[in-house]
Every structure is written in C-alpha cells, then in structure tokens.
Amino acid sequence: MTESDRLATLERRLRLLEDKEEIRRLRDDYHGCINDGRFDEIVDLFTDDAHVELGYLATYVGRNAIDAGFRGMGAPERFYINQFIHSHRVNVDGDDGTGVSYLEARYGRFGTSYLVSGRYDDLYRRVNGVWRFSSMIAEFYYTVPDGVGWTGDELHYLKPKN
Numbered sequence: 001m002t003e004s005d006r007l008a009t010l011e012r013r014l015r016l017l018e019d020k021e022e023i024r025r026l027r028d029d030y031h032g033c034i035n036d037g038r039f040d041e042i043v044d045l046f047t048d049d050a051h052v053e054l055g056y057l058a059t060y061v062g063r064n065a066i067d068a069g070f071r072g073m074g075a076p077e078r079f080y081i082n083q084f085i086h087s088h089r090v091n092v093d094g095d096d097g098t099g100v101s102y103l104e105a106r107y108g109r110f111g112t113s114y115l116v117s118g119r120y121d122d123l124y125r126r127v128n129g130v131w132r133f134s135s136m137i138a139e140f141y142y143t144v145p146d147g148v149g150w151t152g153d154e155l156h157y158l159k160p161k162n
Contacts, residue, residue: 019092022131023124027101030133031083034073043067047125047134055118055140056159080108085120097124097131103138107158113146114158 001009026045033042043066046052052060052069060069073081088101098121105116123135142155
C-alpha cells in the first residue's frame, strides 16, 4: 500500500467516524428538545420530505405536519415527557444513513405517570452538509402506568380506545 493509498483510507475511515458521531448528535438533539420542552426546534432536525411515525400516537409527513405535531406536544394539557435513548447503532453510505436505537421514557398525563419502552428506526440524509432525519419510525413495546408493570395483559394504556 502506498503512502497516498494509506492516507486516502484513513481519510475515508475518519469521515465515516465523523458522520456517525454527527448522526448520534442528531438523535441526541432530538431527545434534548423533547426533554427540555423545546418542541418548536424539532422541525429543524428533519428534511423537507421527512416522514415520522410515533407508534399509535401520530404520523406526520412533511415539515409543516412535523412542526405542528411536535409543537402540539408542548401544550400544557397534553403531557410531561422525558426520553432516554441507548444502544444507537448507525450505518452510513455516502450521504444516506440508517439507525436503530432503543428508548426508555417517562410520561405524565392527567396526573398519571407512565413507563414506556420502544425502538426507533431512522433514515438519515445529509442535506447541504448537515445530517437530518428523513424518516423516524417509533415502535412502542409498552406504555403502562407506573406501578402496573409491563407484563400484564394490556401493554399500551395511552393508546386511544375506539
């Protein structure tokens, strides 16, 4: 391997590591906005054509719907929310990427505290040199009142009843 080849290989590896770190920071920024109640900043983390599915709670397509949907979460009568993300795996291919991460969360709604567990499956796209979500799909494993536990018959107490 020539010195030029070695340098090019190192530059590719460094760019990949930097891309992965930027994408992990994007996911962290999303949860920071959620946890700090900065719902008006969330739209800036998404591409213009982004798609968001929050389990049984909501689906938003496009920046206008994403902005309106997340701002609505900040309404005082809605709920209190803190999310904690872990095991964020990221793959990058040029200006596109995929990611999977796991969620533990605490919600408070109408005086009841809920324990939540789930998974995020993401698509990312670099736009004008900045990584953004192009798709975010949440799958909730359970949403149960604190004290009830997650092994009971009903796994999603927050799910609207028909």
